[in-house]
Amino acid sequence: MNHLSFGELFEEARTGGKSLAQGEFLFQKGAASTHLYTVLEGCVRMVRFTSTGDPIIMHTARSGDGLAEASLFFDTYHCDAEAVLPSTVACYDKKRIVAIIGASPQKSLACIAFFSRQVRSLRALLEVRSIRSARDRVLHYLMLQAAPENMTVRISGSIKDMAHDLAMAHETLYRILANLEKEGKISRDIGIIKIHH
Amino acid sequence: MNHLSFGELFEEARTGGKSLAQGEFLFQKGAASTHLYTVLEGCVRMVRFTSTGDPIIMHTARSGDGLAEASLFFDTYHCDAEAVLPSTVACYDKKRIVAIIGASPQKSLACIAFFSRQVRSLRALLEVRSIRSARDRVLHYLMLQAAPENMTVRISGSIKDMAHDLAMAHETLYRILANLEKEGKISRDIGIIKIHH
DNA sequence: ATGGATGTATGATCTCGGTCATATGGCTAT
DNA sequence: ATAGCCATATGACCGAGATCATACATCCAT
Structure with a gap:
């Protein structure tokens, strides 16, 4: 059982990195989603705002965590990603990722394994919280x-x-x-x- | 955007169904995980027991919901699945699923989409709970x-x-x-x- | 070195929400 | 039709834990 991270899995799709100041947005809701990210350093959180303006924190990603993996299958981002701390992220090109998955059954299985591990650990966390x-x-x-x-x-x-x-x-x-x-x-x-x- | 269920996605891997009486276990923790399931009728819940014997309900699956999808890449089940009502489930052979994923990039993308949707909704639940x-x-x-x-x-x-x-x-x-x-x-x-x- | 920000730590207070009790309506099986 | 079960609903009580306050240590930037 290999435990590759998203980054390791799709190294070839990486298009560089990006530094974010505290409070800076990596992307905002509605923007064309061309890339996925992983947090290398710092802390980035995904926020949605209700009609009344109240923020809903959907996810807080720390070093090693993926960001917006789920937008692989959407054309636009549907939350804002804001750096809560000065942060750096790695960027991965969506088209290249899709190409890699199409070309390599191995990688696509590894990718599915990655997600299902994540599902498990999230469920475990939910279990703790109940x-x-x-x-x-x-x-x-x-x-x-x-x-x-x-x-x-x-x-x-x-x-x-x-x-x-x-x-x-x-x-x-x-x-x-x-x-x-x-x-x-x-x-x-x-x-x-x-x-x- | 298609929202296929696991069942629709892997129809070809289906190996039949199973009826469960109320209180019957579909599988128990530690058993070899050879199949994945979806609930056709009734209600099945995933339970874990703490060291003190207290049950922790991890997930409750109703008609249309998948069961144990995350164990696709694990050799054993990590919790018990118990029917809370008389239920029927569809069974899908894990090996066949893996074969399908290897053979069809389309299906594997759909499968990844399925898991990433799940990750997102679990994360949303976690944030709500915080x-x-x-x-x-x-x-x-x-x-x-x-x-x-x-x-x-x-x-x-x-x-x-x-x-x-x-x-x-x-x-x-x-x-x-x-x-x-x-x-x-x-x-x-x-x-x-x-x-x- | 100094001031500011943050993490760690603990005490005092008070409230939110968990627990227990009770009631009612709907549903199923006999 | 009757009994039993469950979801829904609401009241009463009280204790776990949130909140507020304070203190100290560490780490940065100036």
Whole structure:
């Protein structure tokens, strides 16, 4: 089972990169969608605005995440992509991607595998979020993220990001982690959490 | 833009159907995944159990919905599929599906489109769930689901299912809907919610 | 070095929403 | 027709967790 990212898969379709200042838009709703992107650095989020002007955040992409993969099959973008931090993205030409898929059954299978892995992990995240108790949610999340051998979780990003993943206030997460450590259920180091079953 | 279901896409890979009594399992976690399914009739849900034995409902599939599409590239199923009602499902042979994808770039593109749509809707659900306030969560959910022309949401399934999607107690959702209606922000009919902005 | 921004951390307070209880209407099976 | 089940609906209560406030450390840019 190969675990290629979108970028690795379609390296040949890459047409360069782009730097975005904080607050800059990568693209906006309605623009012709000619490229797909992956975030190399920083943080870009997809936003749609309701008729009342309220923003709806559809997705927040961090380093390694794809952007607008779904617009491969649409002529225009249907959200805005805004850099929340200074960011860099890699650009991939849609036409070339389609050509690659048409020419290589292997690549197209790998691409489908890529998406279905993503579906799995998104469902897993949804599963975590359907747990009511914040404490249980944290425990379940840690279990999911932990490498099975050593029951160790490497935290990518900040605890605040993790709190967002877990759909809870970051203060709550700090408290819960502190409690779990006090109880001896976990131990912590910078960027690492170890679970003691 | 075609919105083929998995079933329509891979009709040739179909190997028949299966009837399930209420409570019967279509497959269970860990079993070799040889087939994918779509629900023809009834209702099948995907469940995982936590270490404490609590069930977590990952997904509820009704007529027309696919089941376990994401396990196309995994050797075993990752959760249990249980019929909540007497149900019938169509079965599709994984090997044949892979063969079809290899042989037809068109089908493989359609398949990729299918998965990327799914990724997008899962992401949308995740973002909805990251909204703290239950009331705002409901509003955003309705906005996302609403057809842009007429701002009308067709409810598939029950309000309880919707409450599960929204990760809140169904009582809370009943109350919030009643309030929104009282305030004139929405109006309701059986199976339909209309948003007045 | 200094000020600003951000992440980490913890205490105090208060409210939102989860839980429990109860009621009613619709549907199915006997 | 009757009993049982489920979705819908609403009231009452209370506790988990959101919010607000404060403090300290780190990292940048000036």
